[in-house]
Amino acid sequence: MTKFVLAISAPLLALAAAFVITSIVLAAAGDPVLDVWKQILSMPERRNVANIIDNAMVLYLSGLAAAVGFRMNLFNIGVDGQYRIAAFTAAVVAGEAWLPGYLNTALAIICAMAVGAVWAGIAGVLRATRGVSEVISTIMLNAIATALVAYLLRKASVRVEGSNAIGTKVIPEGSRIPNISIGSGPGQEIYGFVVIVVLVGFLYWFVLNKTRFGFNLRATGRSTTAATASGINITRMVVLAMLISGAVAGLVGLPILFGDSYQYGSTFQSGLGFAGIAIALLGRNHPIGVAVGALLFAFLNEQSNPLQILVGVSPDIVAITQGTIVLTVVISYEIVRRYGVRLEQQAVAKALVPEPREPEEANA
Known part of the structure; x- marks a missing residue:
């Protein structure tokens, strides 16, 4: 389960970062941020x-x-x-x-x-x-x-x-x-x-x-x-x-x-x-x-x-979103990889620590 969560967390993190960065670009250009995302995220028609x-x-x-x-x-x-x-x-x-x-x-x-x-x-x-x-x-x-x-x-x-x-x-x-x-x-x-x-x-x-x-x-x-x-x-x-x-x-x-x-x-x-x-x-x-x-x-x-x-708003804004996804996905995967390695190291360290013995066993 942990591997699955780590696997999907990286692309989700990249998408979230792309969403935030694109919104900042829209706001800096004076474009309606909410209207843009409302159009992009709306339900498409059958055609x-x-x-x-x-x-x-x-x-x-x-x-x-x-x-x-x-x-x-x-x-x-x-x-x-x-x-x-x-x-x-x-x-x-x-x-x-x-x-x-x-x-x-x-x-x-x-x-x-x-x-x-x-x-x-x-x-x-x-x-x-x-x-x-x-x-x-x-x-x-x-x-x-x-x-x-x-x-x-x-x-x-x-x-x-x-x-x-x-x-x-x-x-x-x-x-x-x-x-x-x-x-x-x-x-x-x-x-x-x-x-x-x-x-x-x-x-x-x-x-x-x-x-x-x-x-x-x-x-x-x-x-x-x-x-x-x-x-x-x-x-x-x-x-x-x-x-x-x-x-x-x-x-x-x-x-x-x-x-x-x-x-x-x-x-x-x-x-x-x-x-x-x-x-x-x-x-x-x-x-x-x-x-x-x-x-x-x-x-x-x-x-x-x-x-x-x-x-x-120019549709080229989507190119910014896609480009941001490319840049952030590499960073996201590296962050998730390092976090996964840390979890493995903690699990190994925990497994190597001997369990405390009962007082009777220690005296024996």
């Missing part, structure tokens, strides 16, 4: 719930991609570039319709995961063989991926007459993933890709906690020295971890691609990779924790949209 779930799917995949690297003590900052180039690849493959129906969809998903894995694998190989920091290499690969996709998009794009927007060929209707209705009104549907998202979350938990590979990955992340002494190939594990992280990152843009946009264009949603890092930290790399973090960030994003109209 808003659908938007929250859709956004959470994308953020969840992004968080899992970052979490795989974190469990290996690797910082995959390149999820943003990996999902961009993977989504573009999936759009091109699906748009060409080389296979019929859902075989075409499956091929596009596999290609997206492969491209994401290869793009992340570059940083993994550089880290394993040359000692290059994956933080630096993945950030640079983000910039390269953005430029490369922009270049390839101009080559593979299909222009719409009377519009400046460009995009790949539209995915055939038979290869799209149908949305799932959660209500009878308009806009009350969620991406059908949710089935794959849940499956990915389960596989993440199963592989990391129930397989030898997952044990080796977690052991290497905790101590490379101990892992080497146990016979684990560190070089191989670094590369494999980055490949898996990149493969999951390759799925990030696919719910949008197969459930909404049906093509990759200049207006395709960006910036999804960096949010995943914060969500993975908030969720402590646990599949359930990452899901809760994704829902929280999606909820804040959706509820902040009408702030400008209803309250007269």
